[in-house]
Amino acid sequence: MTTRPGPRQRLLDAARELTYSQGVQVGVDAILKQADVARRSLYQHFGGKDGLVAEVLRSDGGLDRYHQVMDAAGDDPRDRVLAVFDELDVITSQPAFRGCRYTAAELALTDPAHPAHGEVRSFKEGLHRLMAAELTRHGHPAPDAGADQLLVLIDGVLAHAVTRPAARPALAARALAEAVLAASR
Amino acid sequence: MTTRPGPRQRLLDAARELTYSQGVQVGVDAILKQADVARRSLYQHFGGKDGLVAEVLRSDGGLDRYHQVMDAAGDDPRDRVLAVFDELDVITSQPAFRGCRYTAAELALTDPAHPAHGEVRSFKEGLHRLMAAELTRHGHPAPDAGADQLLVLIDGVLAHAVTRPAARPALAARALAEAVLAASR
DNA sequence: ATGTGGATAGAACGATCGGTATACGCCGCC
DNA sequence: GGCGGCGTATACCGATCGTTCTATCCACAT
The missing domain is CATH 1.10.10.60 (Homeodomain-like)
Structure with missing residues (x-):
C-alpha cells in the first residue's frame, strides 16, 4: 500500500x-x-x-515534458522538433484540453506584481532556449529568430485549439515548422 | 456639443x-x-x-478591423495578408496590449454554457473565411488548410506577445505567412 | 393634465472570496 | 515525561461577488 x-x-x-x-x-x-x-x-x-x-x-515540469517528447524522437534535430507538433496534436485532441496553463495564467492574472508572471516568463524563455539549441544543432542560420517562430507556432496551436480543435492546428503548424527547419544550411 | x-x-x-x-x-x-x-x-x-x-x-467589430487593414493594403492578396501581420506588430508593441480579447474570454470563462463562447467561435470562423477568401484569390491549392495556418500564426502572435513582446512575434509570423502564400501556384 | 416607460439612486440579498484566529490531536525527539 | 511542531477542524473576519428590490425622477405621448 x-x-x-x-x-x-x-x-x-x-x-x-x-x-x-x-x-x-x-x-x-x-x-x-x-x-x-x-x-x-x-x-x-x-x-x-x-x-x-x-x-x-x-513545479509543473512543462519543460521536462518537452524534453521527454524530443528525446523519444531520437537524435536528429529535425525529428525532435517535429515530434513536438505531433505530440501537440495528441494533446489538443483530448476532450479535457483547455489551452496552455501558462498563457491562461498570464491572461487571467491582471496584477503585474503577481508572482505567477515570473514563472510564465521563465518557462517560455526556457522553451526558447530549448528550441534554439535544436536549431543550432540543425545548422539554422539564426537560431534565436527561428526559435521565436517555433514558439509562435506552439502558442498558436495551444491558443487556437481551445476554440477550433477540429481544425487540427497542430498539423497546420507542423508544416510551417518544416519551413522553419528548411532555413538551415 | x-x-x-x-x-x-x-x-x-x-x-x-x-x-x-x-x-x-x-x-x-x-x-x-x-x-x-x-x-x-x-x-x-x-x-x-x-x-x-x-x-x-x-459588437466588438474585430472582423471589421481586419477588413480595414486589408483594404488599406490594396488589392493584391499577398499584400493584404502580410499587412495583417504588419498591423499585429504595431498592436502587440503597444504598452496597453493585453492579448486577444476573444482568446482571453474563452480561457477565462469555464462554464461551457456561457454565451460568450458562441461569439468567440463565430469570430474565429469569420476570420477563417476572410483568410480563406484571400488565399483562394491568390491561387492557393488548399485555402481552408492555408487559412488554418494563418489563424494559428495570428493566435500565436497574440498569445506569445503577452509574455514576450520584445521578441516581436508578429515579424517572426510574417515570414511564416510568406511561406503559406508561397504554396500558391 | 395624465399617464407611462426609461433612467436614476441606493439599500439589501445570499453567496463566496482570500485570509486569520482558536482549539485540539498526534507524533517524534530530547 | 513532557515539549514543540505539524496537521486538522471549525469559526470568523471584512470585502466583494452578481442580482433583486423599492422608490423617485423626468421626458414625452396621449
Missing part, C-alpha cells in the same frame, strides 16, 4: 488540476476540499493563494 | 475597456461606475453580466 503524499504535495496536485480545469480563479475552498487538507496548511506552506499558484507553475 | 450616448452604449464602452484591461472577471460595480449608469439598466438591457460580456464580443 502506497503512503499518501503530504499536505503540501496534495495541495499542489489539487491546485494543478483545478486551476487548469476551472481556471486560476478557482476558489481556495475548492482546492482545499479536493486536497483534503486543512485551511491553515495552505498558508503555512505557500503563504497564500498567489504563492500556491506560482508554485504550481514553477 | 455632442450628445452623450445612452446608457446601453455607455455600458458597452465601459465593459469593452474594462474587460480588456482587467479581464472578464472585472466586477459589475466597476463597470457601472465607469459607465455612470444605474445598476438596473444593466439588467434591463443585457439581462446580466453574462449577456453584457457576450454583447461586447459580438
Whole structure:
C-alpha cells in the first residue's frame, strides 16, 4: 500500500488540476476540499493563494515534458522538433484540453506584481532556449529568430485549439515548422 | 456639443475597456461606475453580466478591423495578408496590449454554457473565411488548410506577445505567412 | 393634465472570496 | 515525561461577488 503524499504535495496536485480545469480563479475552498487538507496548511506552506499558484507553475515540469517528447524522437534535430507538433496534436485532441496553463495564467492574472508572471516568463524563455539549441544543432542560420517562430507556432496551436480543435492546428503548424527547419544550411 | 450616448452604449464602452484591461472577471460595480449608469439598466438591457460580456464580443467589430487593414493594403492578396501581420506588430508593441480579447474570454470563462463562447467561435470562423477568401484569390491549392495556418500564426502572435513582446512575434509570423502564400501556384 | 416607460439612486440579498484566529490531536525527539 | 511542531477542524473576519428590490425622477405621448 502506497503512503499518501503530504499536505503540501496534495495541495499542489489539487491546485494543478483545478486551476487548469476551472481556471486560476478557482476558489481556495475548492482546492482545499479536493486536497483534503486543512485551511491553515495552505498558508503555512505557500503563504497564500498567489504563492500556491506560482508554485504550481514553477513545479509543473512543462519543460521536462518537452524534453521527454524530443528525446523519444531520437537524435536528429529535425525529428525532435517535429515530434513536438505531433505530440501537440495528441494533446489538443483530448476532450479535457483547455489551452496552455501558462498563457491562461498570464491572461487571467491582471496584477503585474503577481508572482505567477515570473514563472510564465521563465518557462517560455526556457522553451526558447530549448528550441534554439535544436536549431543550432540543425545548422539554422539564426537560431534565436527561428526559435521565436517555433514558439509562435506552439502558442498558436495551444491558443487556437481551445476554440477550433477540429481544425487540427497542430498539423497546420507542423508544416510551417518544416519551413522553419528548411532555413538551415 | 455632442450628445452623450445612452446608457446601453455607455455600458458597452465601459465593459469593452474594462474587460480588456482587467479581464472578464472585472466586477459589475466597476463597470457601472465607469459607465455612470444605474445598476438596473444593466439588467434591463443585457439581462446580466453574462449577456453584457457576450454583447461586447459580438459588437466588438474585430472582423471589421481586419477588413480595414486589408483594404488599406490594396488589392493584391499577398499584400493584404502580410499587412495583417504588419498591423499585429504595431498592436502587440503597444504598452496597453493585453492579448486577444476573444482568446482571453474563452480561457477565462469555464462554464461551457456561457454565451460568450458562441461569439468567440463565430469570430474565429469569420476570420477563417476572410483568410480563406484571400488565399483562394491568390491561387492557393488548399485555402481552408492555408487559412488554418494563418489563424494559428495570428493566435500565436497574440498569445506569445503577452509574455514576450520584445521578441516581436508578429515579424517572426510574417515570414511564416510568406511561406503559406508561397504554396500558391 | 395624465399617464407611462426609461433612467436614476441606493439599500439589501445570499453567496463566496482570500485570509486569520482558536482549539485540539498526534507524533517524534530530547 | 513532557515539549514543540505539524496537521486538522471549525469559526470568523471584512470585502466583494452578481442580482433583486423599492422608490423617485423626468421626458414625452396621449
